[in-house]
Amino acid sequence: MSFEWPWQYSFPPFFTLQPNVDTRQKQLAAWCSLALSYCRHHKLYTLDVMEAQESPVFNNKKIERKLSMEAIQVVFEELRKKGNLDWLDKNKSRCLVMWRRPEEWGKLIHQWVSKIGMVNSVFTLYELSNGDDTEGEEFHGLEDWMLLRSLQALQADGKAEIITMDDGKGVKFF
Amino acid sequence: MDRFSWSNGLLEINETLVIQQRGVRLYDGDDKAKLDVGVALLSTHRLIWRDNWCHSMPLSQILLFEEQAAGIGKSAKIVIHLQATPANKEPGPYQHSKYSFIKLSFKEHGQIEFYRRLTEEMTRKRWENTPASQPIPIGTGSQAGRTRAVGIVGIERKIEEKRKETDKNISEAFEDLSKLMVKAKEMVELSRSIANKIKDKQFGLRSYLLSMGIADPVTRETHGSGTHYHMQLAKQLDDMLQAPLEERGGMMALTEVYCLVNRARGMELLSPEDLVNACKMFESLKLPLRLRVFDSGVMVVQLQSHSEEEMIASALDNVSDKGSLTAEEFAKLLGLSVLLSKERLLLAEKMGHLCRDDSVEGLRFYPNLF
Numbered sequence: 001m002s003f004e005w006p007w008q009y010s011f012p013p014f015f016t017l018q019p020n021v022d023t024r025q026k027q028l029a030a031w032c033s034l035a036l037s038y039c040r041h042h043k044l045y046t047l048d049v050m051e052a053q054e055s056p057v058f059n060n061k062k063i064e065r066k067l068s069m070e071a072i073q074v075v076f077e078e079l080r081k082k083g084n085l086d087w088l089d090k091n092k093s094r095c096l097v098m099w100r101r102p103e104e105w106g107k108l109i110h111q112w113v114s115k116i117g118m119v120n121s122v123f124t125l126y127e128l129s130n131g132d133d134t135e136g137e138e139f140h141g142l143e144d145w146m147l148l149r150s151l152q153a154l155q156a157d158g159k160a161e162i163i164t165m166d167d168g169k170g171v172k173f174f
Numbered sequence: 175m176d177r178f179s180w181s182n183g184l185l186e187i188n189e190t191l192v193i194q195q196r197g198v199r200l201y202d203g204d205d206k207a208k209l210d211v212g213v214a215l216l217s218t219h220r221l222i223w224r225d226n227w228c229h230s231m232p233l234s235q236i237l238l239f240e241e242q243a244a245g246i247g248k249s250a251k252i253v254i255h256l257q258a259t260p261a262n263k264e265p266g267p268y269q270h271s272k273y274s275f276i277k278l279s280f281k282e283h284g285q286i287e288f289y290r291r292l293t294e295e296m297t298r299k300r301w302e303n304t305p306a307s308q309p310i311p312i313g314t315g316s317q318a319g320r321t322r323a324v325g326i327v328g329i330e331r332k333i334e335e336k337r338k339e340t341d342k343n344i345s346e347a348f349e350d351l352s353k354l355m356v357k358a359k360e361m362v363e364l365s366r367s368i369a370n371k372i373k374d375k376q377f378g379l380r381s382y383l384l385s386m387g388i389a390d391p392v393t394r395e396t397h398g399s400g401t402h403y404h405m406q407l408a409k410q411l412d413d414m415l416q417a418p419l420e421e422r423g424g425m426m427a428l429t430e431v432y433c434l435v436n437r438a439r440g441m442e443l444l445s446p447e448d449l450v451n452a453c454k455m456f457e458s459l460k461l462p463l464r465l466r467v468f469d470s471g472v473m474v475v476q477l478q479s480h481s482e483e484e485m486i487a488s489a490l491d492n493v494s495d496k497g498s499l500t501a502e503e504f505a506k507l508l509g510l511s512v513l514l515s516k517e518r519l520l521l522a523e524k525m526g527h528l529c530r531d532d533s534v535e536g537l538r539f540y541p542n543l544f
Contacts, residue, residue, distance in 0.1 A: 012498075012531040013540045023529050026544040065533060 003041045006034055015065035017074060031067075031075045036084060040099040045143050048094050049076070098146065103157075105150035109139055110159055113173045122163065122172045125151075175202035176271040177235050177256050179264035181220075183228040189219045189301075193291045197282025198223070201251070203273025214278055216291055219301040221254075229266050231256075233301055241289055242277070250285040252278045252292070340364065358440050405459060407444070407452035412461045414438065415475060419463075424480035427513055428453070428465070428473040468517050469524075482521065489518055490527045490541060498531065498540045 008014040008030045018024040038057045039047070052058055052072060059066035067075070076095060079085035083101050088094040100108075109128065113119055116133075127133070129147050134140045139147070151171050154160035163170045185191060198214035200207040200223060212225030222230040237255045244250040255275040280288070343360055411431075418434060419426055426434075428449070436443045453465035453475060462478045492507060493499050499507070505515035519539050522528045529542040 008544075011540070011543060012533070012538070013529040013544075016530055016532040018529055018544075020523055020526055020529070020542075022526055023523075023542055023544050027529075030544070065531075 003038060006030065009034065009060060010063060012063055012065050015060070015067050015071075017068070017071045028075060028078045032079050032082065032084070035075060035079065036097070036099040039097045043141075045097060045146060046088070046094060047097050049073075049092065096145070098149075102146070102149040102153040105139055105142065105146065106154035106157070106159070108137075109150060110154055110173060112137055112139075119173050122170050124165075124168060124170045126168070128171070175200065175207055175268040175273070175276055176266065177259055177263070177276075178223070178229040178231045178266040178268065180266055181222060181228045181230040183222070183224055185217060186219070189217050192216045192218060192295060193288055195280065195282075195284035195288050197280065197284070199249075199279040199281060201277035201279060202268065202271050203275055204277075205273075207267075207276075209267070211281055214288065216288065216295060218295060221292075227267075233295060233299075235260075236296060239289075239292060239296075241285065249279045249281045250283070251280065252285060252289055254278070362440070401455075404448065404452045404455055407448065408455040408459055408461060411435065411449075411452055411475075412456070412463055415463065419475070419477050423508065423510060425474050425476040425510075425514055427511060428475060430511070431475050468521070470517065470520070472513060472517055474514065474517075485518055486522045486525060486527060489522045493519075493522075493528060493539055494541045498538045500536055500538050504539075 008027075014027065014030070018027050035057060039045070049069075049072065053066065053069060058072055073092070076085055076092075079097070080087070080095075084098050086096040086098070088096060112134070113121075113123075125144065125147055129140065129142045129144070139150075142150070148162075148169070151160055151162055154173075155162055159174055161172045161174070163172060194213055194215040196213045197211055199211045200209055209223075210225050212223055215222040215224065218233075220230040220232050221236070222228065235256050237257050239252055239254040242251040242253050253275060254277070258274075278285075278288075343357060343364070414435060415426070415431065431453075432444070432446060432449055435449065450465070450473070453463075453473075455461075456463045456465060464476055464478050465473060466476055467473050489504070492504065496503070496507075499519070501512055501516035501519055504510075504519060505512040508515060510518070519528060523530060523539065523542075526542055528539045529544060531538040531540060
């Protein structure tokens with residue numbers, strides 16, 4: 001299924017950072033939503049800022065408009081504030097995009113575990129992300145770092161415990 | 175300094191003022207005269223100096239004159255060498271002097287123009303053509319030297335004479351700019367009399383004539399400086415600006431107002447500070463004009479009846495109609511100046527009706543669809 005661009009994508013002012021505060025809020029909300037859904041659609045988990053400027057998300061060749069570097073940084077900062085983005089380095093050149101927040105993933109995983117009645121069992125991380133049983137689940141194929149964060153979120157909530165084993169990590173659900 | 179005679183400061187018939195300069199101190203020869211700094215006036219006939227009192231000297235007394243450049247701590251001067259005192263000279267501030275030259279010291283500059291005018295007058299020697307006679311009080315008496323007129327023929331002759339005089343005035347006035355300056359007062363009178371004759375029948379012509387010259391401009395000399403002056407000025411501005419404001423959709427940039435007003439005045443130009451101060455008084459004087467300052471610092475004068483909300487609403491319509499507009503396109507559409515059209519678009523953006531598209535192609539405004 002091809003990605004559906006939102007109406008703003010063809011609206012030239014969308015690519016200019018609006019000075020009017022109220023307008024800007026709406027604009028940034030639209031940008032965050034677009035960036036996240038694009039990443040979700042293409043299963044992108046990391047973004048390189050330099051590459052992002054040339055990516056179709058921030059660069060609409062059809063109307064010859066693209067977001068300035070300054071504006072991209074503003075969008076990323078907005079995403080970070082909302083918990084959907086984490087910088088991988090101090091220079092802010094690469095970031096993790098969490099189009100679903102760790103807490104949300106954690107909830108999904110826990111729901112599945114409850115559904116199959118395996119609470120109180122121990123799973124390896126590999127089982128969760130790549131096991132046969134989880135095929136078809138949304139979190140199947142989830143990258144390790146994301147999975148770990150999700151489980152950490154559950155742990156913080158008291159719904160799981162991460163166990164370190166000989167050959168890796170495992171998790172027990174409550 | 176003993177060549178000067180007391181004077182009442184009035185110009186005589188046929189005598190015209192050429193230039194005046196304030197901040198002038200007189201020197202009797204090399205010594206400072208026992209007078210304060212005052213105003214030096216040059217007319218077609220005399221050199222006049224005025225402070226609390228006034229004295230003058232016929233230009234025919236001048237033998238020769240030269241410039242003396244300014245030095246450290248010394249102002250520029252004009253040194254004037256004089257002929258011997260005539261026997262029938264009227265009394266003046268000095269009974270006698272050992273010097274036969276005076277100096278004018280220009281403490282507030284202006285010596286270059288004064289020197290130039292003095293040279294001109296001394297070359298033209300206009301006082302020889304039109305001997306000055308006693309000043310006549312305004313409003314009474316007939317003028318000597320006119321053709322005596324009797325009957326219809328006389329009246330016709332007088333009208334013909336008047337027409338020739340007017341013709342001569344007009345052609346002379348446009349000959350030379352400095353001559354125009356002198357004729358300006360007469361021109362203003364002329365335009366006013368023509369305007370009165372036409373009255374309101376030909377409105378366009380009248381407004382053009384009025385834009386050429388206002389009789390009796392409100393000046394600092396007539397009305398003093400300070401608030402009273404600004405109040406009078408504000409009233410005059412109100413009269414002047416009604417028509418131009420209507421034409422321009424109710425709003426004019428202050429710079430446009432400045433140009434319009436000063437072009438109309440001719441002489442006695444307004445300074446920018448005076449204009450702004452007068453405009454600030456609109457509200458307190460309950461005049462139907464307002465001075466308004468935009469966020470960017472641009473100042474405009476607008477009619478009080480002018481509603482900016484309506485303007486913004488109509489701006490949104492215009493932009494929606496055309497999809498998007500730049501400031502230039504909007505200006506062309508409405509017949510506004512680009513500056514004012516941009517201000518209006520910015521205001522509409524500030525109110526959230528429009529949003530902007532800033533690219534290499536320029537700045538465009540779209541309806542705010544966000």
